[in-house]
Amino acid sequence: MARTIRTNAKRGIALVSSLTIAGLALAACSGGSSDSGGEAGDTLKLWHYEGADSAMGIAWAEAIKVFEEETGATVEFEEKSFEQIRSTASQVLNSDEAPDIMEFNKGNATAGLLASQGLLTDITDAVGEYGWDEKLAPALQTTATYNEDGVMGSGSWFGVPNYGEFVTVYYNKDAFAAAGLEIPTTYDEFTAVLDAFVEQGITPLAEAGLEYPLGQLWYQLALSQADRQFVNDYQLYENPVDWQGEEITYATETLLDYVDKGYIDPDVSGVKAEDAGVSFINGTAPIFVSGSWWYGRFVNEITDFDFGIFPFPDSDLSLGSSGNLWVVPERAANKELAYEFIDITMRPEIQALIGNNGGLPVAADTADITDAKSLELIEAFNAVNEKDGLSFYPDWPTPTFYDTLVAELQELVNGTKSSADVQKALGDEYESYVSDFR
Structure with a gap:
């Protein structure tokens, strides 16, 4: 059940459709091959499809700056369209063109399908190490875990969301x-x-x-x-x-x-x-x-x-549900760098950027939200999560x-x-x- 987003701003009810296998090979190979922490000369190859002025685009741009300052590694960011990533995912992720980390649509026929095909990394150990599970409400975790058939809600972690809807x-x-x-x-x-x-x-x-x-x-x-x-x-x-x-x-x-x-x-x-x-x-x-x-x-x-x-x-x-997921391709060259980047996007200051720019952070401190209208939306979303109310x-x-x-x-x-x-x-x-x- 692959899902494309069927609405303005790429959100809302998801239009499920079959994931296209055919597509063009995209982008150049990753610049680094280390699978341990970052250091000067390492490169994190990152793809996402959020606009630069969107809440996520603003927050993730700041996360890239923080990541480069703290790790000494370089981020090779490529903005792809939603359709580019959706339509070429199976082919690209099964090649040496795979990025180290990318944004991907949540759900059984998208992230779940890729997980069942062995194209995504099982990040369960990283989730436990960094404590991301402790920051996510139960319903938000549902779209991050998939069983061997690619059905969400159980099994291993194959992605991490850092915003919701x-x-x-x-x-x-x-x-x-x-x-x-x-x-x-x-x-x-x-x-x-x-x-x-x-x-x-x-x-x-x-x-x-x-x-x-x-x-x-x-x-x-x-x-x-x-x-x-x-x-x-x-x-x-x-x-x-x-x-x-x-x-x-x-x-x-x-x-x-x-x-x-x-x-x-x-x-x-x-x-x-x-x-x-x-x-x-x-x-x-x-x-x-x-x-x-x-x-x-x-x-x-x-x-x-x-x-x-x-x-x-x-x-x-x-x-x-959760928003889309950070996923780490199985053929990623720098998985540990990818985990470090995900962790930065879950920090309160990055989450606050999502919230103050009209998004719905999953792990923000509401005291950091300075925009009154944004706070109204975030508090309403938190109230739903507190009741375990998100129902897809x-x-x-x-x-x-x-x-x-x-x-x-x-x-x-x-x-x-x-x-x-x-x-x-x-x-x-x-x-x-x-x-x-x-």
């Missing part, structure tokens, strides 16, 4: 104030807010059925009725999932109810994620259930009102589930399929892949 509820503070509404703390209060906006002739929820947001809302509704075991069954294949059971039936029927009640535009099946986000930015829709990857953009682009966030009411589980994304289980979920929910909201038929189609797609792992 999650889905929350964005709201227009000015619109709420004008309507005399408070932040809902229960689900009944949430639907009362939605009803109040509908009564004013306002469609309250910014949504998109042509891409990921509608599927995220569907999964969040299921999670509101679920427990951790449901997540483990759905995502980690621990037990069969009942596709006509309480959690999924509630999600499907409630989503249709949202359309019928006017909470969601009836033409949602033709709306893209970008359009949904813009409808929140321009004040057309007062509520948007989506990911932390939108947060920085909202800070920069919303100028006519104040916005805030609140957790989906009456749900201890939320969509979200609905399309993760199979290579084609993203497309199937989008198509089936379009059928649902268009009235061309019943809830039961939609659930059967989703279940058939899920089982066609997952049954091989049981």
Whole structure:
């Protein structure tokens, strides 16, 4: 189940797709071959695909400076596109062109697939030596460990995340104030807010059925009725999932109810994620259930009102996961240098750079976060982690589930399929892949 990122800023619900084996051999060979600590003349060959102005790009640039100062080694950094790394990974990592460390997408069909093929280094010993496991919440560790079949959540460590992501509820503070509404703390209060906006002739929820947001809302509704075991069954294949059971039936029927009640535009099946986000930015829709990857953009682009966030009411589980992983290729020339670099990116000062630039650090001291809006997001993310609430994304289980979920929910909201038929189609797609792992 390889996953490409299906959203602005490369985050959010993951579009799973088969990892392409063919591709071009990239870059020059590493300059050093030492497998012990750094020294003058050693070279760490590093690849990642974060923009220079992104939170991670800023933090990792500082980490490179610190690394070179402390080790005496040189970093040979190559910025690759996400697609370059995704499409050529199997070929490049099985050659002498492999970097010493690179950013790679988390999940069964990406990092898990490469691990099962023997292309990534088992870094379990390094994790214990540096104590990275002590800095990561349980759900964040899930995407870093893989068994011999490449299924996440158990087995050995093959990567380390140092940032995270999650889905929350964005709201227009000015619109709420004008309507005399408070932040809902229960689900009944949430639907009362939605009803109040509908009564004013306002469609309250910014949504998109042509891409990921509608599927995220569907999964969040299921999670509101679920427990951790449901997540483990759905995502980690621990037990069969009942596709006509309480959690999924509630999600499907409630989503249709949202359309019928006017909470969601009836033409949602033709709306893209970008359009949904813009409808929140321009004040057309007062509520948007989506990911932390939108947060920085909202800070920069919303100028006519104040916005805030609140957790989906009456749900201890939320969509979200670690960010992508630092992985060390099995054929890396300088593995110990790679571990030293990873450790620097986990330091409080580097984590604070991620946090103060709009990212979600996994091991920051909140006292180091000086930006008030960033702190709001980080505290919300920490609250989810404290409850072990991160529950991944609905399309993760199979290579084609993203497309199937989008198509089936379009059928649902268009009235061309019943809830039961939609659930059967989703279940058939899920089982066609997952049954091989049981």
